[in-house]
Amino acid sequence: MEIYSEMYKRRCIKRLQEWKAPLSDWECVDMYDVAEASNALCTCDLCDCPGVRFVHVMRHAEYFEDVHVGCICAGIMDGDILAAKDREREMKNRAKRKQNYLKKEWRVKKNGNYVLKYKNEWLTIVPSKWGNAGFGVVWNGHGMWRYKGKSIGDFLTAVYAAFDLVDPLIGESS
Numbered sequence: 374m375e376i377y378s379e380m381y382k383r384r385c386i387k388r389l390q391e392w393k394a395p396l397s398d399w400e401c402v403d404m405y406d407v408a409e410a411s412n413a414l415c416t417c418d419l420c421d422c423p424g425v426r427f428v429h430v431m432r433h434a435e436y437f438e439d440v441h442v443g444c445i446c447a448g449i450m451d452g453d454i455l456a457a458k459d460r461e462r463e464m465k466n467r468a469k470r471k472q473n474y475l476k477k478e479w480r481v482k483k484n485g486n487y488v489l490k491y492k493n494e495w496l497t498i499v500p501s502k503w504g505n506a507g508f509g510v511v512w513n514g515h516g517m518w519r520y521k522g523k524s525i526g527d528f529l530t531a532v533y534a535a536f537d538l539v540d541p542l543i544g545e546s547s
């Protein structure tokens with residue numbers, strides 16, 4: 374757990390100086406929850422804290438790569454600790470919503486589609502009727518046949534894709 378203090382902040386700034394990286398005005402371009410992919414937590418690039426679950430991906434036009442950090446370091450880099458904490462809280466709440474969502478039972482309709490009522494809207498998972506083309510997700514007039522750049526090959530992937538459709542991640546446009 375990263376704890377904010379002046380000493381901690383000085384240490385982070387010193388690390389940025391060692392990298393010859395900009396000291397401020399970084400932008401958070403993405404966030405992800407490492408718990409979705411594995412049980413291991415991630416280590417913050419900037420302060421080496423090993424307990425990061427929600428990663429803030431920080432980018433600066435004058436630095437050659439993205440830096441993956443925890444909440445407090447993100448706040449130091451973009452100069453707004455409160456905004457970083459807000460982003461973190463939103464990620465945590467979304468992770469909880471996702472856990473609840475994944476426990477829900479989908480109903481199979483006569484036509485072979487799966488349906489689930491979520492946030493008062495019907496989500497539909499449609500198995501392809503054309504051979505092996507996988508699954509599609511339909512919600513509120515939006516359709517989705519690809520997820521993370523790939524066709525949706527199985528039902529579980531379709532369930533995850535459907536969640537991203539109804540409850541998109543911050544900064545995610547597709």
Ligand SMILES: [Zn+2]
Binds near residue numbers: 446
């Ligand atoms: Zn850190």
